[in-house]
Amino acid sequence: MSGEGLTIRDLKVTFDGFTAVDGVDLDIHPGDLRFLIGPNGAGKTTLVDAVTGLVKATGSVRFGDQDLLGRPVQRIARMGIGRTFQTATVFEQLTVLQNLDIAAGAGRGVWTMLRRRKGIPDEVAKALETTGLTDLRDRPAGALAHGQKQWLEIGMLLVQDVKLLLLDEPVAGMSHDEREATGELLQRVSADHTVVVIEHDMDFMRSFARSVSVLHAGKVLSEGTVAEVQADAKVQDVYLGRASEPETEEVEPAPVTMPVAVAEEA
Numbered sequence: 001m002s003g004e005g006l007t008i009r010d011l012k013v014t015f016d017g018f019t020a021v022d023g024v025d026l027d028i029h030p031g032d033l034r035f036l037i038g039p040n041g042a043g044k045t046t047l048v049d050a051v052t053g054l055v056k057a058t059g060s061v062r063f064g065d066q067d068l069l070g071r072p073v074q075r076i077a078r079m080g081i082g083r084t085f086q087t088a089t090v091f092e093q094l095t096v097l098q099n100l101d102i103a104a105g106a107g108r109g110v111w112t113m114l115r116r117r118k119g120i121p122d123e124v125a126k127a128l129e130t131t132g133l134t135d136l137r138d139r140p141a142g143a144l145a146h147g148q149k150q151w152l153e154i155g156m157l158l159v160q161d162v163k164l165l166l167l168d169e170p171v172a173g174m175s176h177d178e179r180e181a182t183g184e185l186l187q188r189v190s191a192d193h194t195v196v197v198i199e200h201d202m203d204f205m206r207s208f209a210r211s212v213s214v215l216h217a218g219k220v221l222s223e224g225t226v227a228e229v230q231a232d233a234k235v236q237d238v239y240l241g242r243a244s245e246p247e248t249e250e251v252e253p254a255p256v257t258m259p260v261a262v263a264e265e266a
């Protein structure tokens with residue numbers, strides 16, 4: 001896929017003297033489906049907060065040829081960068097269609113958006129189809145299942161014509177079937193978008209990641225394909241809780257074929 005990629009250099013975020021993101025470099029190419037994994041407190045959410053303008057940071061973040069750091073949140077959103085949070089933020093009283101309409105409705109009046117209309121804008125129809133919500137379009141969002149609300153939120157980003165989606169634990173609390181459906185949705189979406197997923201669910205990561213970056217203590221510990229990251233002894237050490245042990249202490253060599261499944265947490 002052509003288009004914009006995300007290029008991060010020497011990104012640092014400090015909270016009252018504590019460095020939560022500590023010199024991160026990342027290159028996320030257009031059309032990637034990148035998973036950001038790492039133990040609790042590794043700095044994953046803070047990194048996404050920095051990219052989307054929610055926290056102050058130093059270094060450089062570029063999306064295509066545009067600089068993001070220092071720009072206000074709304075400006076970054078208008079550049080085509082959308083994110084979801086761990087809890088879906090949809091309008092529960094409104095229907096699926098109305099939620100999508102409002103998200104798509106920059107420049108249109110509220111009453112125009114809420115009025116029952118004969119036609120559905122192309123981008124809304126496409127988002128309904130992509131997210132599998134076409135048959136549920138007249139259902140209040142509050143009556144949707146947990147997974148469906150997350151898909152609606154992704155649809156609300158799609159109708160805003162975002163180019164980069166940053167998703168924070170999109171499958172948390174989902175059933176197995178919902179996770180599978182979400183993974184397939186993200187694969188469809190990444191055909192013409194760049195997608196970054198913060199995730200703790202290792203099975204989900206193994207099934208759907210195109211590339212993986214492992215964060216630990218604010219730094220990139222490892223990067224590559226799922227297989228490369230799983231085979232990295234540093235990653236196994238961190239997830240097995242041995243990274244902080246004194247270097248002088250004798251430890252068994254890490255079994256390099258150990259799946260990252262041992263790391264499941266969340």
Ligand SMILES: Nc1ncnc2c1ncn2[C@@H]1O[C@H](COP(=O)(O)OP(=O)(O)OP(=O)(O)O)[C@@H](O)[C@H]1O
Nearest residue numbers: 015018019020038039040041042043044045046047
């Ligand atoms: N606003 C803040 N003020 C002070 N410290 C913060 C703030 N936000 C995050 N931190 C700290 O920064 C570190 C990184 O947090 P962050 O939430 O980015 O980690 P994470 O990798 O997303 O973790 P998790 O997987 O648990 O969500 C943590 O030690 C956290 O306590």
